[in-house]
Amino acid sequence: MSKFDTSNVVNMQYMFSECSNLISLDLTNFNTKSVEDIRGMFYYCYNLVSLDVSNFTTSSVTDMGYLFYYCTKLSSLYLMNFNTSLVTKMDGMFMGCYSLTSLNLFSFNTKIVNTMEYMFYYCYNL
Numbered sequence: 001m002s003k004f005d006t007s008n009v010v011n012m013q014y015m016f017s018e019c020s021n022l023i024s025l026d027l028t029n030f031n032t033k034s035v036e037d038i039r040g041m042f043y044y045c046y047n048l049v050s051l052d053v054s055n056f057t058t059s060s061v062t063d064m065g066y067l068f069y070y071c072t073k074l075s076s077l078y079l080m081n082f083n084t085s086l087v088t089k090m091d092g093m094f095m096g097c098y099s100l101t102s103l104n105l106f107s108f109n110t111k112i113v114n115t116m117e118y119m120f121y122y123c124y125n126l
Contacts, residue, residue, distance in 0.1 A: 007031040013063075017043040024050035033057045039089070040066040047073055054078045058087075065089040065115070070096035077103060085109045092118040094126075101125045 006012075012035050016022065022045050032038075038061055042048060048071050058064075064087050068074065074097055084090075090110070094100065095118045103126060110116075120126060 001025070001027060002029045004030065006035075008034060010034055011037045012041050013037045014040040014043055016041060016045055019045050020047055022048050024048070026050075026052050028052055028055045030056065032061075034060060036060050037063045038067055039063040040069060042067060042071055043069045045071050049073045049075075051077065054081055056081065057083070059083040060086065062086050063089045064093055065091040066095070067093050068097055069093075072096060072098045075099040075101060080104060080107050082107060083109075084113075086112070088112055089115050090119055091115045092121065094119060094123055095121045097123050098125060 012032070016025070017040055025048065035058070038058070042051065043066050051071070051074060061084070064084070068077070069092050077100065087110075090113050094103070100123055
């Protein structure tokens with residue numbers, strides 16, 4: 001994915017949805033400065049064990065709903081760089097992430113979020 005030019009992409013909705021054979025994904029070279037919608041980007045990637053989104057710029061993102069939906073094998077996520085000040089939707093964001101044992105969401109600004117239903121549903125180990 002290092003050769004992808006994503007500098008003008010505005011919508012990454014369901015980009016890797018149902019990539020059930022995907023085990024690891026390094027998106028450190030993704031330019032996400034223009035992206036407004038990442039809804040379901042990793043939706044149902046249930047074999048995904050390793051995911052690096054630490055370089056994501058999310059200052060323009062408004063929808064993060066179902067972002068990590070049923071990523072059942074992800075045991076950790078580094079989201080401290082996520083800027084959520086424009087986000088209005090976080091519904092089902094971590095739903096079904098059985099293997100997550102902790103999440104640091106200290107940097108999350110949820111002031112204008114209007115939907116969070118099922119955000120941590122089936123997160124048994126959190």
